[in-house]
Amino acid sequence: MEITLKEILPPAYREHRAILHFNIHTLEDIEGVVEAGYELDLPVIVACTPRVLNTLGGRSIVGVYRSLADYCSTPVVLHLDHTTELRDIWRAISSGFTSVMIDGSRLPYEENVQLTRTVVEVARAAGISVEGEIGAVPGKEDDLKDYSKDLTDPDMAYSFVLETEVDALAVSIGSAHGFYKELPKLDFERLGSINKKVNIPLVLHGGTGIPVSDIKKAISLGIAKVNIGTELLALVTETYREVSRLDCDALEIVDAGKRRLKERVKELLLEIER
Numbered sequence: 559m560e561i562t563l564k565e566i567l568p569p570a571y572r573e574h575r576a577i578l579h580f581n582i583h584t585l586e587d588i589e590g591v592v593e594a595g596y597e598l599d600l601p602v603i604v605a606c607t608p609r610v611l612n613t614l615g616g617r618s619i620v621g622v623y624r625s626l627a628d629y630c631s632t633p634v635v636l637h638l639d640h641t642t643e644l645r646d647i648w649r650a651i652s653s654g655f656t657s658v659m660i661d662g663s664r665l666p667y668e669e670n671v672q673l674t675r676t677v678v679e680v681a682r683a684a685g686i687s688v689e690g691e692i693g694a695v696p697g698k699e700d701d702l703k704d705y706s707k708d709l710t711d712p713d714m715a716y717s718f719v720l721e722t723e724v725d726a727l728a729v730s731i732g733s734a735h736g737f738y739k740e741l742p743k744l745d746f747e748r749l750g751s752i753n754k755k756v757n758i759p760l761v762l763h764g765g766t767g768i769p770v771s772d773i774k775k776a777i778s779l780g781i782a783k784v785n786i787g788t789e790l791l792a793l794v795t796e797t798y799r800e801v802s803r804l805d806c807d808a809l810e811i812v813d814a815g816k817r818r819l820k821e822r823v824k825e826l827l828l829e830i831e832r
């Protein structure tokens with residue numbers, strides 16, 4: 559079933575549950591994620607970055623998504639992750655994505671509000687959902703020692719939500735994208751204060767490598783969407799490498815990648831979402 563974040567996240571948020579977001583990098587990854595959700599009877603969010611959108615093409619991604627989501631009874635969102643350019647948002651909306659994230663977190667506050675508001679207006683007209691970000695979740699390229707200045711300020715989060723009317727809000731509470739060199743220390747106190755102020759579903763980025771107990775605590779404090787990417791890309795890449803050393807053809811290599819990804823997605827769904 560095709561669905562948006564604005565239909566799926568509010569009930570999860572009220573019930574202190576979270577829906578998992580999985581970053582895909584191939585068309586076969588989409589099948590792996592959707593089949594995993596279907597087999598466990600759990601909703602899933604299939605997500606890709608603009609780089610993946612522009613490499614695989616919106617029509618191909620949406621074609622595979624629709625052919626699977628329309629066929630199965632479990633809810634599946636197709637979400638464009640971390641977008642900074644409006645042209646990628648328009649491309650995703652016109653291709654048939656059901657959700658987009660506009661990431662103005664590196665911009666000055668007013669510019670972030672303006673950009674996000676523009677996307678919300680168009681997305682509303684198209685009937686799809688929008689995730690925004692305030693504070694900035696560091697990426698692999700950032701100096702992780704110096705990210706405390708980018709943590710989300712609860713008052714700023716409150717006014718951002720009021721001014722933009724986003725459906726979900728990504729917050730920076732100590733997680734980072736990519737593999738962690740040391741276990742991250744999530745700022746639960748800050749998360750609790752943000753949650754009290756904004757009262758809308760919150761999103762935890764940088765899910766790879768965060769202990770399940772910490773993810774669960776974050777869910778109890780308002781996180782209703784947990785994003786997982788790096789570990790899945792690493793798993794599929796490693797599987798391709800491993801299997802291509804054997805006497806396998808391209809079909810077998812691609813199929814092995816999909817099966818491993820599906821198994822791992824199922825494990826994560828059972829550990830966190832169920």
Ligand code: 13P
Pocket residue numbers: 581639640734735736737762763764765766785786787788789
């Ligand atoms: P990881 O790649 O660290 O799992 O984070 C994924 C993410 O937050 C995508 O938005």
